[in-house]
Amino acid sequence: MPKVGMEPVRRKALVDAALRVIGDQGTLTVTMSEIARHAGVSPALAHHYFGSKEQLLIETIRSLLRQLRDDTVTALRTVAGPRERLSALIRVSFQASQFAPDTIAAWLAFYSEAQRSEEVRRLLVVYARRLRSNLMASLKALCADDDAERIAEGAAAMIDGLYIRQSLRSAPISIEASIALTEDYVSSHIDRLK
Amino acid sequence: MPKVGMEPVRRKALVDAALRVIGDQGTLTVTMSEIARHAGVSPALAHHYFGSKEQLLIETIRSLLRQLRDDTVTALRTVAGPRERLSALIRVSFQASQFAPDTIAAWLAFYSEAQRSEEVRRLLVVYARRLRSNLMASLKALCADDDAERIAEGAAAMIDGLYIRQSLRSAPISIEASIALTEDYVSSHIDRLK
């Protein structure tokens, strides 16, 4: 079995397993054993590669963020024009993979962890800033700077809020309805300024 | 020390302490010892009155919800007319006591816990429903039912989203700005239908 070059394979397997287990249980208080089991390795190996549970969690968030960024880049590549780009950004935020119950549960757990871990907090701030600046870039072409700022803030809040509400799974809103609600907000505020 | 009639006093002290400690550490993985210490009693007494940690947490959420409901009732008592009531609801959501970092951190922790505990989830659903139905009651007097529904959904999402974003403490939005953003959303959507 022991073959050279396993490290990247195992790292990825562990990170993926961590995300699955965290999403499934909706908490970061999952054991290294459980994560390792899902990755098909021993708990000791997880420690061998990541040093600590905290570090594995950090890498897991990084992976989630990377995924989201890649999806965003891909989505933006195919569209031109500020208004279309805005729509693409909204669509990416609610795309199925991100809006799945497990993923939402994981995000929530990470937000909670950010209260304690400075590094986790920093990573989530990166996400918040990125969303904001992406929205701003398009909005600035459509309205005055300070209006753009307010609309970006509002749209970002609405997106995050729709996520949270989704996590309760009571009267769940569909992906399409979530997109429509956010689109509606953006549209009507841009129009009003015309 | 032992005096009769301590039970309600101790219960309240423990619930208050729990909220403080949870808010401060931003997690539910606080120890009974720590909560008891903040309440000025032994850990054993906390178990004596609540039976289990889970039960103490449940009572803590209930207390938070009760507080919010009382504030809402008070706020609504002084205003008349649907539009004014809408504003009052928004104001209550962002009132200082609710929007304090510790309180937000506690809410976040509870949302995360809701993924695992059915009872916690049920309590948070109560909050979500209450906010929604309060908003709906006023909105129905201002626009068509299905428009009211959409606006209520959007406003609730925006409120929750502003909370989450606040929890990261990067570029924190002021209470006034949060109120203004939500008011703006509601106003412009009601107006548009006129």
Next chain:
DNA sequence: TTTTATTGATTGATGAGTCAATCAAAAATA
């Protein structure tokens, strides 16, 4: 004396992190 309040001491379980030992591929050497 009975009841209520209270705690110190203890227990049992759990889980993160460590470590020495094993195994097999790869590389070096004969």
Next chain:
DNA sequence: TATTTTTGATTGACTCATCAATCAATAAAA
């Protein structure tokens, strides 16, 4: 090619700390 050495991969067993929960004992009121 055959043999030895080295190294990365891997784990079982263990340690140490933490914490929820229990319980027997104590103290004060009723």
